Amino acid sequence: xxxxxxxxxxxxxxxxxxxxxxxxxxxxxxxxxxxxxxxxxxxxxxxxxxxxxxxxxxxxxxxxxxxxxxxxxxxxxxxxxxxxxxxxxxxxxxxxxxxxxxxxxxxxxxxxxxxxxxxxxxxxxxxxxxxxxxxxxxxx
Numbered sequence: 827x828x829x830x831x832x833x834x835x836x837x838x839x840x841x842x843x844x845x846x847x848x849x850x851x852x853x854x855x856x857x858x859x860x861x862x863x864x865x866x867x868x869x870x871x872x873x874x875x876x877x878x879x880x881x882x883x884x885x886x887x888x889x890x891x892x893x894x895x896x897x898x899x900x901x902x903x904x905x906x907x908x909x910x911x912x913x914x915x916x917x918x919x920x921x922x923x924x925x926x927x928x929x930x931x932x933x934x935x936x937x938x939x940x941x942x943x944x945x946x947x948x949x950x951x952x953x954x955x956x957x958x959x960x961x962x963x964x965x966x
């Protein structure tokens with residue numbers, strides 16, 4: 827499996843990469859804390875870290891995956907969530923349209939719906955990230 831260093835992650839410019847360490851930003855200092863003395867990590871290592879938010883794990887994965895791996899990841903997440911690729915595409919278009927209408931109708935209802943959908947999506951994404959990370963490790 828591909829391994830990466832603190833410098834590899836900083837090259838991707840994660841949130842706060844050039845800012846002040848505040849326990850949320852991914853500064854050089856915080857990344858060193860997360861690496862906990864290890865020189866390299868794998869994606870599977872990061873998925874297992876409780877200190878890293880799921881949204882940040884997905885961000886990292888999408889930056890280190892190849893375009894083909896990103897497509898497989900998206901399709902596997904949709905499949906895991908119980909929807910077909912066609913339904914996922916329709917949902918994405920509907921969410922985009924709803925976001926446009928929300929400017930005029932208010933954001934509360936959209937936020938509530940998106941929060942529920944995101945919770946399910948993060949669970950599916952985490953399962954699929956582990957699956958893909960393990961699959962990549964076996965392939966190498």
